[in-house]
Amino acid sequence: xxxxxxxxxxxxxxxxxxxxxxxxxxxxxxxxxxxxxxxxxxxxxxxxxxxxxxxxxxxxxxxxxxxxxxxxxxxxxxxxxxxxxxxxxxxxxxxxxxxxxxxxxxxxxxxxxxxxxxxxxxxxxxxxxxxxxxxxxxxx
Numbered sequence: 001x002x003x004x005x006x007x008x009x010x011x012x013x014x015x016x017x018x019x020x021x022x023x024x025x026x027x028x029x030x031x032x033x034x035x036x037x038x039x040x041x042x043x044x045x046x047x048x049x050x051x052x053x054x055x056x057x058x059x060x061x062x063x064x065x066x067x068x069x070x071x072x073x074x075x076x077x078x079x080x081x082x083x084x085x086x087x088x089x090x091x092x093x094x095x096x097x098x099x100x101x102x103x104x105x106x107x108x109x110x111x112x113x114x115x116x117x118x119x120x121x122x123x124x125x126x127x128x129x130x131x132x133x134x135x136x137x138x139x140x
Contacts, residue, residue: 001019001020001023001062001086001089001090001093002090003015003016003019004016004017004019004020004023004065004086005083005086005087005090007019008078008082008083013069013072013074013078016069016078017066017069017070020062020065020066020069020086021066023062023086023089024059024062024063024066027055027058027059027062027089027093028059030055031052031055031056031058031059034048034051034052034055035052035056038052044103046103047099047100047103050096050099051096051099051100054092054093054095054096054099055092055093055096057089057092058088058089058090058092058093058096059089061085061086061088061089061092062085062086062089064081064085065081065082065083065085065086065089068081068082068085069082
C-alpha cells in the first residue's frame with residue numbers, strides 16, 4: 001500500500017493500481033484468516049473481533065480505491081478519494097498493529113527490560129510509575 005502511494009507521487013498510475021490490487025488480495029486473505037480463527041474459536045480472546053473488523057474495513061477502502069483508480073483517465077491525476085482510501089486502509093492496519101502490540105507488551109516485561117539496562121533506568125521508571133496514581137488523584 002505504501003508502494004501505491006509512492007507510485008502515485010511518481011505518476012506511475014498503472015503500477016499504483018497493480019499494487020492496490022495486490023494489497024486487496026493480501027488483505028482479503030488476512031481478513032478471511034482472522035474470521036476463520038474467530039469462528040473456529042482459536043482467535044485472540046481480547047481482540048479477535050477487532051482484528052476482523054479493522055482488516056475488513058481496510059479491505060473495503062482498498063476496493064474503493066481500486067474502483068476509483070481503474071476509472072481514472074490516463075491523462076488525469078488520481079482523484080483524492082483514490083489516495084485517501086489507501087491512506088485510510090494503512091491507518092486501519094497500523095491501528096491493528098498497535099492493538100496487537102499493546103496486548104503483547106506488559107508493564108512487568110518493560111520493567112524487566114529496563115532493569116537489564118541498568119539500575120538507574122529501572123529506579124527512575126519505578127519512581128515514575130509510583131507517582132502516576134498520586135498525580136491522577138491530585139488532578140481529580
